[in-house]
Amino acid sequence: MVRPGVEFVRLALDAMGTDRAPEPEVAGAIEALEAYDGNDIEIVLVGDEQAIRAELARHERIPPGIHVHHAPDRVTADDSPASVIRRKPESSIVVGLRLQAEGEADAFVSAGSTGAVMACSLFTLRPLPGVDRPPVGTLLPTAGELCLLLDAGANIDCKPQHLVQFAHLGSIYARDALGRAKPRVGLLNIGEEPGKGDDLTIQTHELLAVEQGIRFIGNVEGRDIVKGECDVIVCDGFVGNVLLKFYESVAGYIVALLRTELDKVPDRKVELDHVFRVLDYAEYGGAPLLGLGGVSIICHGGSPPKAIHNALTVAARAVRSELVRHSREDLPILS
Amino acid sequence: MVRPGVEFVRLALDAMGTDRAPEPEVAGAIEALEAYDGNDIEIVLVGDEQAIRAELARHERIPPGIHVHHAPDRVTADDSPASVIRRKPESSIVVGLRLQAEGEADAFVSAGSTGAVMACSLFTLRPLPGVDRPPVGTLLPTAGELCLLLDAGANIDCKPQHLVQFAHLGSIYARDALGRAKPRVGLLNIGEEPGKGDDLTIQTHELLAVEQGIRFIGNVEGRDIVKGECDVIVCDGFVGNVLLKFYESVAGYIVALLRTELDKVPDRKVELDHVFRVLDYAEYGGAPLLGLGGVSIICHGGSPPKAIHNALTVAARAVRSELVRHSREDLPILS
Numbered sequence: 026m027v028r029p030g031v032e033f034v035r036l037a038l039d040a041m042g043t044d045r046a047p048e049p050e051v052a053g054a055i056e057a058l059e060a061y062d063g064n065d066i067e068i069v070l071v072g073d074e075q076a077i078r079a080e081l082a083r084h085e086r087i088p089p090g091i092h093v094h095h096a097p098d099r100v101t102a103d104d105s106p107a108s109v110i111r112r113k114p115e116s117s118i119v120v121g122l123r124l125q126a127e128g129e130a131d132a133f134v135s136a137g138s139t140g141a142v143m144a145c146s147l148f149t150l151r152p153l154p155g156v157d158r159p160p161v162g163t164l165l166p167t168a169g170e171l172c173l174l175l176d177a178g179a180n181i182d183c184k185p186q187h188l189v190q191f192a193h194l195g196s197i198y199a200r201d202a203l204g205r206a207k208p209r210v211g212l213l214n215i216g217e218e219p220g221k222g223d224d225l226t227i228q229t230h231e232l233l234a235v236e237q238g239i240r241f242i243g244n245v246e247g248r249d250i251v252k253g254e255c256d257v258i259v260c261d262g263f264v265g266n267v268l269l270k271f272y273e274s275v276a277g278y279i280v281a282l283l284r285t286e287l288d289k290v291p292d293r294k295v296e297l298d299h300v301f302r303v304l305d306y307a308e309y310g311g312a313p314l315l316g317l318g319g320v321s322i323i324c325h326g327g328s329p330p331k332a333i334h335n336a337l338t339v340a341a342r343a344v345r346s347e348l349v350r351h352s353r354e355d356l357p358i359l360s
Numbered sequence: 361m362v363r364p365g366v367e368f369v370r371l372a373l374d375a376m377g378t379d380r381a382p383e384p385e386v387a388g389a390i391e392a393l394e395a396y397d398g399n400d401i402e403i404v405l406v407g408d409e410q411a412i413r414a415e416l417a418r419h420e421r422i423p424p425g426i427h428v429h430h431a432p433d434r435v436t437a438d439d440s441p442a443s444v445i446r447r448k449p450e451s452s453i454v455v456g457l458r459l460q461a462e463g464e465a466d467a468f469v470s471a472g473s474t475g476a477v478m479a480c481s482l483f484t485l486r487p488l489p490g491v492d493r494p495p496v497g498t499l500l501p502t503a504g505e506l507c508l509l510l511d512a513g514a515n516i517d518c519k520p521q522h523l524v525q526f527a528h529l530g531s532i533y534a535r536d537a538l539g540r541a542k543p544r545v546g547l548l549n550i551g552e553e554p555g556k557g558d559d560l561t562i563q564t565h566e567l568l569a570v571e572q573g574i575r576f577i578g579n580v581e582g583r584d585i586v587k588g589e590c591d592v593i594v595c596d597g598f599v600g601n602v603l604l605k606f607y608e609s610v611a612g613y614i615v616a617l618l619r620t621e622l623d624k625v626p627d628r629k630v631e632l633d634h635v636f637r638v639l640d641y642a643e644y645g646g647a648p649l650l651g652l653g654g655v656s657i658i659c660h661g662g663s664p665p666k667a668i669h670n671a672l673t674v675a676a677r678a679v680r681s682e683l684v685r686h687s688r689e690d691l692p693i694l695s
Contacts, residue, residue: 168613178550181558215513215601223516223598247605251613263558264599266550268606270582275607278503278586279614 033065034131034341037124038333040072041099041117042136044326047072050136051080053333058088060334066341069094069130071121096120106140110148118142122149125319132320132340134311136328143179146314146321153349155356156316158187160262161323162198163269164309166276169253173199174213176259177312178266185228188212188259192239193356194315195257201346202313202339208256211245213264219244225261238355310339316352320344368400369466369676372459373668375407376434376452377471379661382407385471386415388668393423395669401676404429404465406456431455441475445483453477457484460654467655467675469646471663478514481649481656488684490691491651493522495597496658497533498604499644501611504588508534509548511594512647513601520563523547523594527574528691529650530592536681537648537674543591546580548599554579560596573690645674651687655679 038054040047047070054068067090070077074095081087098116100109110119118137124130126149135142143161152159160176175191176183192210199208212230214222219230221244233241245255247268260268311322311332320343324336343349373389375382382405389403402425405412409430416422433451435444445454453472459465461484470477478496487494495511510526511518527545534543547565549557554565556579568576580590582603595603646657646667655678659671678684 168616181550213602215516215598226598247602247607248609250606251609260602263550263561264602267548267582267595267599267603271585271603271606272582272610274583274586275610276614279611281503283618 032345033067034344035067035069035129036337036340036344037069037071037094037121037130037133038337039117039121039133039135039137039142040070040077041096042324042326043328043333046136047077047080049328049330049333051077051084052330053328053337054091055084055088056330057334057337058090060338061341066090067092068337069121069124071096071124072099072117073097094120094124100138100141102138104138104141106138106144109138109141110145118145119149122146122319122321125321126150131344132322134322134324134333134336134340136324136326136333138326139178139312139323142321142323143314146317146319150317150319150321153316153318153353153356156190156194158183158190159314159316160187160191160194161312161314162195163265163312165250165269165272166309167251167253170205170256171203171309172250172253172255172258173203174250174258174260174265174269175315176262176265177269178262179314180262181266182263183225183261185225185232188225188229188261189232189236190316190356191259192233192236192241192257194352195259196239197351197355198313198315198343198348199256201348201351202310202343203256205256207240209242209254210239210257210259211242211249211255213247213250213258213260213268214244215246217244217246229259238357309335311336313339313343316356317349318353319349367680368402369679370402370404370464371672371675371679372404372406372429372456372465372468373672374452374456374468374470374472374477375405375412376431377659377661378663378668381471382412382415384663384665384668386412386419387665388663388672389426390419390423391665392669392672393425395673396676401425402427403672404456404459406431406459407434407452408432429455429459435473435476437473439473439476441473441479444473444476445480453480454484457481457654457656460656461485466679467657469657469659469668469671469675471659471661471668473661474513474647474658477656477658478649481652481654485652485654485656488651488653488688488691491525491529493518493525494649494651495522495526495529496647496649497530498600498647500585500604500607501644502586502588505540505591506538506644507585507588507590507593508538509585509593509595509600509604510650511597511600512604513597514649515597516601517598518560518596520560520567523560523564523596524567524571525651525691526594527568527571527576527592529687530594531574532686532690533648533650533678533683534591536683536686537645537678538591540591542575544577544589545574545592545594546577546584546590548582548585548593548595548603549579550581552579552581564594573692644670646671648674648678651691652684653688654684
């Protein structure tokens with residue numbers, strides 16, 4: 026999937042996104058560059074230059090490939106997402122995305138306000154032809170491999186053709202960024218048979234069943250998600266968002282239950298690191314915005330360095346595999 | 361809540377519902393009667409009399425209060441739920457519900473086909489005045505107490521006034537069957553603020569905010585469910601069903617992950633029984649159908665005796681607390 030010509034990658038990282046910015050961003054960027062051994066990757070930390078340089082100074086060794094791009098302003102939780110592009114044009118989100126639009130970077134990664142990153146990405150990177158509603162994807166841990174669920178909250182009240190677009194965009198992302206050869210696509214529904222569901226899922230099933238260019242495996246129920254039989258699951262953004270937030274909290278709840286029990290045993294012999302790792306969202310690579318003329322990946326506001334590192338890795342992979350070109354070429358013009 | 365007059369309770373139990381029927385049903389009924397010490401409760405096992413008596417004969421001691429009511433037919437997974445009432449009038453589901461309609465029993469518990477129990481309950485017990493769409497509830501484990509989520513799948517494509525009815529019915533059930541004094545009701549949504557969500561949730565929020573007779577605490581997100589801050593959460597049956605099935609499978613998935621790790625340690629000192637119990641659906645009391653002129657509770661097809669026992673306990677409590685009378689009296693006529 027990797028085009029030989031796209032070896033060198035330049036990633037713009039919003040350094041002001043996390044709750045503890047710029048500490049996790051700087052640490053994650055350094056960790057990423059060290060892991061890649063500095064080869065063919067550059068990371069541009071976008072944000073308050075003074076704060077970023079102060080944070081960099083706390084690290085013993087700065088690998089080559091780290092750059093800083095000053096952005097004086099910062100988006101906060103109080104900003105209305107839709108107004109950021111107009112009211113905070115010098116914020117790290119807008120500046121970071123602009124670098125990509127102007128060809129100075131190949132991808133943008135941010136742990137800032139999800140709504141603001143979505144709105145600004147949409148405005149700056151623009152939807153590709155054939156994409157009415159760019160969706161946001163999220164990676165869910167399963168008994169098999171990670172499953173890309175989309176839309177995870179960008180679009181509520183979807184129409185059947187939107188879900189068909191999600192199926193295409195998800196398939197291309199699963200192939201290019203996740204390395205799945207022939208991604209299996211499921212439609213989230215409340216029954217297995219084709220006639221089950223609400224108007225949206227019944228009509229979407231009819232469309233997906235005859236759609237070319239995707240490998241549709243039919244309806245999947247809530248209980249099927251963790252089985253890992255799908256690479257991509259499509260649903261409208263309301264259901265996807267509820268599910269995503271629920272999964273995160275359930276995993277956290279169960280891990281908390283476990284820790285309470287484990288803490289009662291001082292000389293414990295059970296190592297549950299593996300379990301915790303499977304449920305640890307920091308392992309996964311952020312939530313990609315799909316169907317845009319560029320790469321934009323959103324991380325949690327609470328992301329530790331490892332999560333930033335992973336999102337950068339996914340972003341680099343998306344760039345190298347030419348996700349955007351494939352999305353442009355492979356997506357049928359449906360609407 | 362318990363009316364002195366309604367001490368004696370007679371529960372009809374579908375003996376042919378589970379995948380291994382009638383074994384778990386018979387064992388669960390015996391377990392329940394032993395737990396109640398035989399006082400003021402009778403259980404009528406409904407189904408193939410010969411099979412039930414053969415199963416009863418395998419138990420050493422049959423407590424008083426067990427009865428058998430013959431029903432020659434049985435609903436299978438191949439039966440269309442809507443056709444059961446007409447095509448299988450002598451099935452254990454239809455016969456068991458008929459006992460209640462005719463005053464021979466106070467409640468019905470079944471682990472048979474969910475769709476068939478719903479359709480037959482609706483037909484036999486009838487919706488109460490003011491109930492357009494009787495919902496099915498489900499109990500979710502949380503960091504606090506169990507939370508009643510409804511609708512868990514009886515109604516897809518709901519309207520705002522249906523969710524308001526769910527809020528009332530859920531509140532009454534939480535008070536009468538779960539013992540919550542002033543049940544807190546949340547609206548499942550994708551944001552906390554009143555203006556968030558799709559058309560359904562935005563309009564429902566407006567209605568619930570001014571609705572009398574319920575304690576509405578506002579929007580709750582997917583991540584809030586496990587916090588245990590609500591006694592009742594309302595949503596449409598599509599979202600509820602996806603969520604319910606997802607929760608069950610996630611809990612099972614995480615427990616399986618854990619067991620794998622624990623099995624690697626032969627002399628393990630960690631007792632995780634508590635964790636497993638919290639996540640064990642058999643502990644909870646089945647899924648009640650609400651808004652009907654009777655009590656009908658659905659269990660999983662894979663229910664062990666403990667789950668049957670608990671569903672019987674919940675059914676008895678619903679009868680004793682006069683759930684149906686309260687539902688009839690307290691529900692505003694909305695439509």
